Amino acid sequence: AQSVAQPEDQVNVAEGNPLTVKCTYSVSGNPYLFWYVQYPNRGLQFLLKYITGDNLVKGSYGFEAEFNKSQTSFHLKKPSALVSDSALYFCAVRGLGGATNKLIFGTGTLLAVQP
Amino acid sequence: DVKVTQSSRYLVKRTGEKVFLECVQDMDHENMFWYRQDPGLGLRLIYFSYDVKMKEKGDIPEGYSVSREKKERFSLILESASTNQTSMYLCASTMGGTGLNIQYFGAGTRLSVL
Numbered sequence: 001a002q003s004v005a006q007p008e009d010q011v012n013v014a015e016g017n018p019l020t021v022k023c024t025y026s027v028s029g030n031p032y033l034f035w036y037v038q039y040p041n042r043g044l045q046f047l048l049k050y051i052t053g054d055n056l057v058k059g060s061y062g063f064e065a066e067f068n069k070s071q072t073s074f075h076l077k078k079p080s081a082l083v084s085d086s087a088l089y090f091c092a093v094r095g096l097g098g099a100t101n102k103l104i105f106g107t108g109t110l111l112a113v114q115p
Numbered sequence: 116d117v118k119v120t121q122s123s124r125y126l127v128k129r130t131g132e133k134v135f136l137e138c139v140q141d142m143d144h145e146n147m148f149w150y151r152q153d154p155g156l157g158l159r160l161i162y163f164s165y166d167v168k169m170k171e172k173g174d175i176p177e178g179y180s181v182s183r184e185k186k187e188r189f190s191l192i193l194e195s196a197s198t199n200q201t202s203m204y205l206c207a208s209t210m211g212g213t214g215l216n217i218q219y220f221g222a223g224t225r226l227s228v229l
Binding site for chain 1 (some may be wrong): 119131148150152155156157158159160173205207215217218219220222223
């Protein structure tokens with residue numbers, strides 16, 4: 001079965017410092033991985049996705065994610081955090097079976113960027 | 116700009132009431148989804164629809180039903196609301212195809228069942 005794990009409920013980082021939000025996956029077949037962000041009182045917004053090709057995927061708002069097959073990880077990164085990056089971040093993997101359009105989400109990681 | 120609109124941001128209902136949550140998308144997307152979001156549990160799929168009048172159960176369909184009579188509208192129905200259905204409900208839509216397309220989300224409906 002497809003699944004993703006986000007091992008940290010919360011990540012705290014100072015503004016200007018690099019940030020990493022962790023995600024590991026377990027899949028049958030090729031992993032198709034996504035990151036979404038949820039700002040307070042809003043729905044989720046797409047950040048980036050890995051389908052195939054380059055292991056470093058660039059996305060919106062200066063975020064990038066590194067796909068690592070040997071470690072089954074897809075960590076979200078940003079070189080310099082902003083206070084406005086504070087939000088809830090979800091990793092997701094495409095489902096299998098009849099519902100190939102289904103996404104399976106992790107439990108979310110709250111990113112808090114301190115000024 | 117892409118838009119998924121959920122009819123209510125906040126709802127308060129009584130136990131046993133029949134509750135309708137409405138979602139409309141303006142992107143001509145084939146697929147629509149209903150999730151519930153709970154702290155520590157992330158997003159869990161309730162139902163989804165891949166075409167008009169077509170639906171498939173997600174991971175937690177018990178106590179819910181759905182309706183999709185028109186392509187742009189997907190309704191979630193709580194047949195008899197219970198307190199354990201107090202949650203944030205998110206609707207999403209995406210183009211049909213391989214499942215690699217972006218899902219677009221509405222702002223959510225926060226439902227409280229008293």
